[in-house]
Amino acid sequence: MKLGMLTACLPDQTLEQIAAWAARAGYEALEVAAWPAVGDREFTASHLDVVSLDQARADDTRALLERHGLGSAPSSLAYYDNNLHPDPDERARVNAHVAACIDAAALLGTETVGTFIGRHPGRTVAENLRDAEEIFAPLVDRAGERGVKLIVENCVMEGWHPDGYPGNLAYSPELWEWMFSLGLYLNFDPSHLVWMGIDPVEALAPYVDRIPHAQAKDIQLFPDRRNSYGWPGIAVGRESDPFTTGWWRYRVPGLGDVDWRRVVDTLYAGGFTGVLSVEHEDPVWGGTEDKVHTGLEVAYRTLRPLIVA
Template sequence: MKLGFLTACLPGRSLEDIASFAQRQGYEALEVAAWPRLADRPFTASHLDAAAMTKDRAQETVGRLAEQGLEISSLSFYDNNLHPDPAERSAVNAHVHACIDAARLLGVPTVGTFIGRHPGRTVAENLREAEEIFPDLVRHADDAGVKLVIENCVMEGWHPDGYPGNLAYSPELWEWMFSLGLYLNFDPSHLVWMGIDPVDALRPYVERVAHAQAKDIELFPERRNRYGYPGRAVNRPDPWDTGWWRYRVPGLGQVDWQRIVDVLYEGGFNGVLSVEHEDPVWGGTNDRILTGLRIAHQTLRPLVAA
């Protein structure tokens, strides 16, 4: 197992600058943000132009990172593959294809995305639509020697009432995903606020985890008693603010990282555990974000054998 981080937390920094920091800090891999250049959404970045990738650019990128002792663990484009607008859905699907092609050129083993959801349709209706869309993406990935991984993020901010906006939030849905040939980018933080034990949830499915993310979470149960699991309803100007939990960097929340890493090792996982930094306490400026990544490294390095 290797330790890395997702570059999306530093959207204004170049990949070269991020790699220099990663090398100095002792990280071994980068999960590279690969949203389209025109994307302007929270938690996104464009550190690699997948649509413009060529063999020469790929060799140059991989070579520069290798000189710093780094590898690319995954290309990340987490967007709504079931977007309710047909044109937007088509564009998202097309960019997943572009990321797969770029991953093949770069020799990157995985591409990460979301199932997504049409918020005006039932879960069952969405699953049937996904079964029409994802087989083509999976075939393309298989042909490229790439695994398509789905993060189990709930994406509650995509739904007008704070309900799941990405249909990959539970082991029941993971099994459905696996039947389509998809793999899991496992992130324990989302399971905690959903009331699912991340250790028990992970154990039976390690062989389908092709990539893993390290994000922590801090719960405020007394606030949940007021809002319920979906979060704030009357006054919620920020769709991502449920009011009763927040993400933290590993070590500052309630995820048991010793048990999570142990289950990954026990199950034979030999991929990358990638820090996803969305901690509001250690956010806001580049210096604070880098400090958050240092805290995460200090927490996880003793558990992930270098």
């Protein structure tokens, strides 16, 4: 197992700047943000232009990572968007960019591409699952032909649903089993399970062999506030920030409620040999690059003692 980080938390820095800092901080790998270079979607970061990537640029990227001791390729390419977007044109663009990420991963020698299932909020879960089966079949085939695994993060993406219900149909072990039947894999993140009421360690243990890559994000719960809102969170005035439930917030590992000793031990017990990649979305240690760096340092100090050097 290696300890890495997702570059999306530093959207204004270049990949070279991030690589240099990550190496100094002790990280061993980079999960590289690969959203389209232009766009106004939330969480957008672009540290690799996958659309224009050719073999020469891929070789330059590999050389950059090797120069900083961050492996011979990104641990994964990250493009987390709604593959079931209700607008058909936007859906087609998202699906096409996932395909471009798969092609780029093959050029780089990167084993995985991360994305979301997503959801059309105007259709039932059953209808969405049938749509996803059609959409992902050619993407899974494309990935397999190029020696790449398509991995899905179990983020709930409640802000994508107008009423705060799950906007990414990958939030539970029941849905993981459905994903696996399509040839998809899991990019495991324990934080999302905690607020869903699922024990992340119990959920993780049976599926480690379907997890080629994992993310490390923590979560801090405020159960007294949940007594006011219930599980779905704030209902009145939520339009201003659909991702704020009011009773929990993401933290960097070590500052929340995830038991990282048990998570890492369970990964080891299941034979996990991939990268555990820190995903920094902590509002306390966010807002400036210096604070983001501090948050990443806290995460490193928390996780490094748990991972065999």
